[in-house]
Amino acid sequence: MWTAALGGALALVIATQTVQTRACDPQSTPSPSPAPSPAPAPSPTPAPTPGPAAEVFTTADGVRFRAESIVTNLVVPWSMSFAPDGRLFVTERPGRVRIIDAAIRQSEVALTLDDVFAQSEAGLLGMALDPEFSQNRWVYLYYTARVGSGAVNRLVRYREAGTRLGERAVLLDNVPAAGIHDGGRVRFGPDGLIYITAGDAANTRLPQDLSSLAGKILRINRDGTTPRGNPFSGPIYSYGHRNPQGMDWHPVTGDLWASEHGNTGNDEINVIDAGANYGWPTIEGSAQMSGMRTPLMTYSPAIAPSGASFYRGTLFPRFANNLFVATLRGNHLLRLIPEGTNRRVASQERLLDGRFGRLRDVTVGPDGALYVLTNNQDGRGSLTSGDDRILRLVPVT
Numbered sequence: 001m002w003t004a005a006l007g008g009a010l011a012l013v014i015a016t017q018t019v020q021t022r023a024c025d026p027q028s029t030p031s032p033s034p035a036p037s038p039a040p041a042p043s044p045t046p047a048p049t050p051g052p053a054a055e056v057f058t059t060a061d062g063v064r065f066r067a068e069s070i071v072t073n074l075v076v077p078w079s080m081s082f083a084p085d086g087r088l089f090v091t092e093r094p095g096r097v098r099i100i101d102a103a104i105r106q107s108e109v110a111l112t113l114d115d116v117f118a119q120s121e122a123g124l125l126g127m128a129l130d131p132e133f134s135q136n137r138w139v140y141l142y143y144t145a146r147v148g149s150g151a152v153n154r155l156v157r158y159r160e161a162g163t164r165l166g167e168r169a170v171l172l173d174n175v176p177a178a179g180i181h182d183g184g185r186v187r188f189g190p191d192g193l194i195y196i197t198a199g200d201a202a203n204t205r206l207p208q209d210l211s212s213l214a215g216k217i218l219r220i221n222r223d224g225t226t227p228r229g230n231p232f233s234g235p236i237y238s239y240g241h242r243n244p245q246g247m248d249w250h251p252v253t254g255d256l257w258a259s260e261h262g263n264t265g266n267d268e269i270n271v272i273d274a275g276a277n278y279g280w281p282t283i284e285g286s287a288q289m290s291g292m293r294t295p296l297m298t299y300s301p302a303i304a305p306s307g308a309s310f311y312r313g314t315l316f317p318r319f320a321n322n323l324f325v326a327t328l329r330g331n332h333l334l335r336l337i338p339e340g341t342n343r344r345v346a347s348q349e350r351l352l353d354g355r356f357g358r359l360r361d362v363t364v365g366p367d368g369a370l371y372v373l374t375n376n377q378d379g380r381g382s383l384t385s386g387d388d389r390i391l392r393l394v395p396v397t
């Protein structure tokens with residue numbers, strides 16, 4: 001079980017790794033082999049109390065929490081998922097999957113992709129674990145693959161055994177890719193189907209073209225086939241997107257909320273309905289047009305919203321059903337408080353504002369804590385010692 005003591009132990013896990021060069025230049029980003037260096041023995045009895053680096057924050061409604069840095073020196077981490085046994089799976093954009101095991105206080109590289117197109121915003125992006133992971137050990141990855149002189153995005157499935165990923169199967173292939181706007185988030189919906197955010201691959205003709213998978217939110221079965229209930233004949237679930245990178249379902253209403261990068265500002269939070277058109281590039285931001293959806297929230301200047309999760313735990317009662325969004329350029333964790341079960345936001349605030357730099361993903365752990373990934377090595381950030389890291393937010397009484 002994930003406890004405060006074990007969380008504290010994880011701070012030691014990857015601390016011996018070398019900080020890598022920035023990922024903006026793929027030529028200078030060799031595989032950062034997490035050298036099994038003659039590491040010092042892990043601290044046998046990690047203190048359950050945070051070190052002096054843990055900083056206390058207070059929300060507008062008086063919730064006090066501290067941010068503990070539990071894992072450091074990751075290389076452009078992009079997505080994280082907890083397994084039912086408490087292990088934390090993390091992708092790194094250059095092409096690695098790490099499994100962080102709290103019980104044995106160890107991080108292992110479970111997979112290194114050898115055909116990843118890791119340039120600019122592209123590379124190994126989203127990940128999801130099967131809802132029945134305890135039985136089937138399936139791990140789903142979305143990544144940009146080098147194909148000939150070009151690249152495509154694809155969804156692949158692996159089976160985890162002994163902290164290694166094998167038995168690869170390609171479930172969805174040839175989603176248009178580019179150095180930018182690859183979307184990349186993968187999540188299972190409450191309907192048990194796989195949802196994927198696909199960016200416009202830097203081609204504004206594609207989001208309104210229903211013959212292309214670019215600029216869409218996609219929905220497929222676990223075996224890669226098209227669900228019977230999809231609005232069109234293929235994987236497309238919604239269209240007219242520019243570069244959506246975060247999504248989660250409201251715990252009460254079941255509505256799918258998604259974050260999307262706009263063009264020079266005009267970042268969006270939308271509620272996604274099957275078959276709906278979200279406007280890009282015809283309209284953006286708060287603009288309106290018949291037959292197209294206007295976002296719930298828009299942000300100019302850009303905050304660059306990425307991973308998003310509704311709060312479902314009990315550790316922070318005041319956060320129930322709030323949506324948390326990791327922002328890159330915004331350098332904060334955005335908290336949106338929905339207006340009950342309406343498709344409206346009652347209030348919002350910026351947490352961790354400017355304190356940890358760029359943030360890529362946020363999820364709720366089995367312990368009810370919020371876990372946040374930094375993204376300061378992605379070529380656009382300012383590195384501080386220990387980047388990139390996983391932050392754990394826990395209440396302070």
Ligand SMILES: [Ca+2]
Binds near residue numbers: 283295
């Ligand atoms: Ca839009």
